[in-house]
Amino acid sequence: MEAPGKAIPRKSNPRREVQKLYGNRLRLRVCGLHREGDRLLMVRHRGIGPTDTFWCPPGGGAQFNEKAPDALIREFAEETGLQVDIGEMLFVNEFMQPPLHAIELFFTVNVTGGTLRQGIDPEMELDDQIIEEVRLMSFDEIKSYPPEEVHALFRYCNSLDDVFRLRGYLR
Template sequence: MHHRISVGALVIRDQCLLLAHHVVPGKYDFWAPPGGGVEGDEELSAAAERETFEETGIRITAHRLAYIDELIDDSGRMVKFWYLADYVSGEINTHANPALEEAITEATWFPQTSLPPGHIFPAILRDAFWYELATGFPAPKKLPLLKSIF
C-alpha cells in the first residue's frame, strides 16, 4: 500500500477562511484549504506555506497544528496535517501553480456564515472548526479515518 504525507493550511484573514475549488468534471468537485504533498526533507509547516503560495499566491506563516487527518482509497493511504496559519501578504492568484495536474478553478475567502455549497474537505470546517478556532485549539485533534472522494 502506498503512503503519502500531506499538509494543509487553515488560513484566516478578516474572519474568513481561504478555500480553493478543485474541479474535474465527472470525477470530483470540492472546496478545501490549500495544501498538498510534503517534498523531500521539507518541514511540515514549510510545506503548508509553500503549497499555499503555489495554489493561491498567498504568503502565510503556518504556526500551529490543528488536525491530523487520514484518508484511504484504492491508491493507498494519506495522512494530512492541517496547520493554523496567519495571512502574511499577497492576493489570490490560482494561475501560477507549477503543479500541472492541479484542477483548482478558483480560490476565495469565506466567512463562516457563507461557506460554499457542496463538499468541503475536511467536513469539520462547516462547524466545529469555528468553535475550536474561537477557543484556541488546546491540542491537535485526530479526525476519523475516511475513504477519499477521488
C-alpha cells in the same frame, strides 16, 4: 490525418491525472487554515470526489527532505499567491477516497504578503490544472455544498470557530 501545423487539442481528464500522480500510495499533506474575520480561505479542485468538485483549505504534499512548515509555505505560494507564517499545528486528518490516501497535518496560517490569486499545481501540465478557484468563504457558504464536495473536517464543526478548536486525530 492531422493537417500540417495543427495541434490536436488535448482532452483533459482531471480525475485520471489526479489518480496517476497521487493514487495508490500514501502521501503526507500539509494544510493551512487562514481566517479573515468570518471567512476561511478555500481552494476548489476538479478531479477529486464523486462530483469532480472538491473544496478544501490550501495545502499539498510535502516533498522528501522538506519540513512540514516549509512545505506549507511553498504550497500556499503555489496555490494562492500568498506569503505566510505557519502557526500552531491543530489536528491530523486521514483522507481516504480510494485510490487517494493521505495523512494531512493542519496548521494555522497568518498571511504576511503576496496577492490572493488562483494558483497552480506544478505537478500538473498547464492545460491540465485542477485548481479552479481560490477564495475566502463564510462557514455557511462552505456548509451549503454537499458533504462530498467539501473536506471532511467540516463534518465535525458547526461554526468557523469550531474549525480552529479541532485537535488530535479526526476519526
